[in-house]
Amino acid sequence: MLQAEVTALKTLVITSTPASPNRELHPQLLSPTKAGPRKGHLRHKSTSSALCPIACPAAGHILTPDKEGKEVDTTLFAEFRAWRESPTLDKNSPFLGRVYREDVGPCLDFTVQELSALVRAAVEDNTLTIEPVASHTPPTVKAPAAEYGSTNTCALSGLARACRHRIRLGDSESHYYISPSSRARITAVCNFFTYIRYIQQGLVRQDEPMFWEITRLRKEMSLAKLGFFPQEA
Numbered sequence: 001m002l003q004a005e006v007t008a009l010k011t012l013v014i015t016s017t018p019a020s021p022n023r024e025l026h027p028q029l030l031s032p033t034k035a036g037p038r039k040g041h042l043r044h045k046s047t048s049s050a051l052c053p054i055a056c057p058a059a060g061h062i063l064t065p066d067k068e069g070k071e072v073d074t075t076l077f078a079e080f081r082a083w084r085e086s087p088t089l090d091k092n093s094p095f096l097g098r099v100y101r102e103d104v105g106p107c108l109d110f111t112v113q114e115l116s117a118l119v120r121a122a123v124e125d126n127t128l129t130i131e132p133v134a135s136h137t138p139p140t141v142k143a144p145a146a147e148y149g150s151t152n153t154c155a156l157s158g159l160a161r162a163c164r165h166r167i168r169l170g171d172s173e174s175h176y177y178i179s180p181s182s183r184a185r186i187t188a189v190c191n192f193f194t195y196i197r198y199i200q201q202g203l204v205r206q207d208e209p210m211f212w213e214i215t216r217l218r219k220e221m222s223l224a225k226l227g228f229f230p231q232e233a
Contacts (some may be wrong), residue, residue: 072211080211087200089124089193096196103218104192107185107225110156115148115176118169119156123189126197127170130183133163147175154179184229185221192217 076098083095091100108123110116122128133151148155151163154177161179167186168175178186195217198204204213223229 070212070215076215077211080214081207084199084207084210087196089196089200099192099218103221103225104189107189107221109225110182110185111158112156115156119167119186122169123186123193125170126193128186128190129168130165130178130186131168132165133177147177150177153177154182156182180231181224181227181229185224188217188221188224192221 079095079098083093089096091097104120108116108120110119119128147166152160154161154163156176156178159179161181163177163179165180165183166175166177192214195204195213199210204210
């Protein structure tokens with residue numbers, strides 16, 4: 001009898017494929033009228049619920065399924081794990097190289113190319129300052145430092161926009177007025193680098209939450225470069 005059961009189970013497994021599942025093997029596929037109690041051998045619930053674990057083959061690390069329906073990209077996770085072994089800001093690593101190519105570069109690619117390059121270098125060196133523009137300052141007052149653009153023109157995009165912030169690069173006394181959209185793009189990249197530095201300093205420990213936070217920050221850069229930014233109060 002045991003041998004007969006084994007043979008029957010083998011037949012059920014062999015004849016069941018994702019494209020053409022065996023309905024006897026997967027009772028949840030039966031209609032409500034046919035999904036009643038079944039006679040004979042039943043598969044244990046735990047075996048059928050663990051057929052497809054989410055895993056990273058390269059690292060052998062099991063990732064917990066997310067309730068929001070997110071699914072990890074095993075290639076990205078493997079690159080992250082390799083970088084995590086010796087975290088560095090070197091953009092030549094596969095992990096950071098991908099982020100630079102897909103997110104940081106496009107997010108900081110503004111119309112004014114020369115200023116874009118200076119902004120990118122300042123963000124990487126953590127020497128960029130963003131400060132609000134005092135709305136009560138009369139436009140005729142001579143500023144002590146050189147200013148580029150105006151409160152009505154973004155120095156990065158060249159578009160006529162209401163600029164409520166300005167940036168300063170390194171120790172330079174020059175200021176550049178930027179629009180809310182440009183500010184959102186710069187801020188998104190700065191937030192990413194801030195978190196990367198936290199990891200490098202050993203302030204963050206757990207790999208999986210770390211990976212999802214990096215993914216969220218990449219998402220913020222993607223939204224910002226497409227023109228989505230939070231409205232200012």
